[in-house]
Amino acid sequence: MYYSSRTRVRPYMKMADLIDGNPYLLLMLQHFDIDFRVSDLTVLQLCNRYDLSEHLFVSIANLYTGAITKGEQRFTRNDLLHVIGFLKRSHNYYRFDKYPQISSYIRQLQENHPEKELKLLEKFFNEYFTEVREHLDYEDEIAFPYFITLLGTEQQNNPQEVYSSREYSDHHTDIELKLKDLKNLLLKYVKINDDLNLRRKLFMSLYELEFDLYIHSLIEETILIPSGVDIEREQHA
Numbered sequence: 001m002y003y004s005s006r007t008r009v010r011p012y013m014k015m016a017d018l019i020d021g022n023p024y025l026l027l028m029l030q031h032f033d034i035d036f037r038v039s040d041l042t043v044l045q046l047c048n049r050y051d052l053s054e055h056l057f058v059s060i061a062n063l064y065t066g067a068i069t070k071g072e073q074r075f076t077r078n079d080l081l082h083v084i085g086f087l088k089r090s091h092n093y094y095r096f097d098k099y100p101q102i103s104s105y106i107r108q109l110q111e112n113h114p115e116k117e118l119k120l121l122e123k124f125f126n127e128y129f130t131e132v133r134e135h136l137d138y139e140d141e142i143a144f145p146y147f148i149t150l151l152g153t154e155q156q157n158n159p160q161e162v163y164s165s166r167e168y169s170d171h172h173t174d175i176e177l178k179l180k181d182l183k184n185l186l187l188k189y190v191k192i193n194d195d196l197n198l199r200r201k202l203f204m205s206l207y208e209l210e211f212d213l214y215i216h217s218l219i220e221e222t223i224l225i226p227s228g229v230d231i232e233r234e235q236h237a
Contacts, residue, residue, distance in 0.1 A: 006065060006066050006067060007021055007022075007065055007067065008062060008065065008067040009043060009058050009061040009062050009065060009067070010043070010058070011042065011043045011044040011047075011054045011058060012042055012043070012044065013042060013043055014038075014040060014041070014042055014043075015038040015041055015042065015043055015046050016038050016039070016040065016041075018043070018061070018065075019036075019038070021065075022064065022065050024064050024208075024211060024212075025061060025064055025065075027064070027093070027208075027212055028060060028061060028064050028215075030089070030093065031086045031087075031089045031090045031093070032050070032052065032057070032082070032086055032089075033085070033089060034046065034050055043057065043058065043061070052082060053075075053076065053078070053079050053082075055073075055075070055079070056075060056079040056082060056083070056223075059073060059075075059223065060083075060086070060215075060219060060223075063215050063218050063219065063222075064215055068218075068222075073222075073223075074227075074230075075223060075227050077151045077231075079227075080147065080151055080223075080224065080227050080228075081148070081151055083219060083223055083224055084144050084147055084148060084224070086219070087139070087144070087216065087219065087220070087224070088140065088144065090212065090216050091136045091139070091140060093212070094132065094136065094209070094212075094213070095133070095136065098205060098208065098209040098212075099129050099132075101205050102125065102202065102205045102206060102209065103122075103125065103126070105198060105201055105202040105205060106118065106121060106122045106125060106202065107122065108198055109121075109192065109195060109198060109199070109202065110122060112195055112198070113192050113193075113195070115190075115191075115192075117185075117189070117190045117191070118190065118192075121182070121185060121186070121190060124181075124182060124185070125182060128178050128179070128182065131175065131178070132175050132213075135173060135175050138171065142163070143168045143171075146163045146168070147165075147224065147228055150165075150228060150231055150232070151231070164228075164232060165224075165225050165226075165228030165229045165232060166225075166229060168225060168228070169221075169225045174214075174217050175213055175217070176209075176210045176211075176213035176214045176216075176217065179206055179209065179210040179213070180210070182206060183203070183206055183207075183210075186199070186202070186203065186206075
């Protein structure tokens with residue numbers, strides 16, 4: 001059976017069929033640290049094998065398919081620890097996979113077409129990814145340790161006096177938005193003849209990075225932050 005990329009993921013569906021319909025789900029599996037050899041397992045069977053709640057897995061999978069569930073959802077503390085692990089692994093993907101890949105494509109284009117615009121393009125992307133790194137470092141060093149502490153203890157000594165989920169929400173930015181400017185430069189203004197193969201690889205990498213950064217932000221905004229606010233509210237009731 002073949003499912004389209006907009007198919008709402010259900011626990012009874014086979015994971016291999018869902019991946020056929022939306023290969024971006026491979027990124028989701030990687031961030032969950034799940035092997036791609038899913039055999040004929042259903043979503044529920046896969047979750048059981050990896051000790052994940054089907055509710056969390058399906059919720060995130062539906063973000064990747066675009067079938068976003070409206071309304072408030074409740075997640076367990078164990079779910080949220082899995083979310084933090086997911087987000088940390090996505091950080092490694094941005095730092096050590098996509099950034100070097102995109103930088104390499106831009107440098108190759110620059111070598112093949114030594115125009116001034118491409119040097120500016122490289123400068124633009126490097127400055128952009130410096131901002132991304134700062135965002136990721138903030139999450140790794142401040143936000144995630146706070147949430148891990150929040151989730152690990154039933155009663156704490158007024159954690160909101162030092163930090164809170166709302167403070168993280170105020171600091172939170174949509175780090176994927178500036179990639180649209182970079183794509184527009186390539187699509188509308190930077191003139192390059194030929195090299196279609198390399199240019200396509202660059203575009204696909206940019207689109208993949210933009211998409212996953214968007215999902216990354218959605219997970220934080222729709223799962224991690226609201227759940228953190230609820231836990232803080234319970235502890236201070």
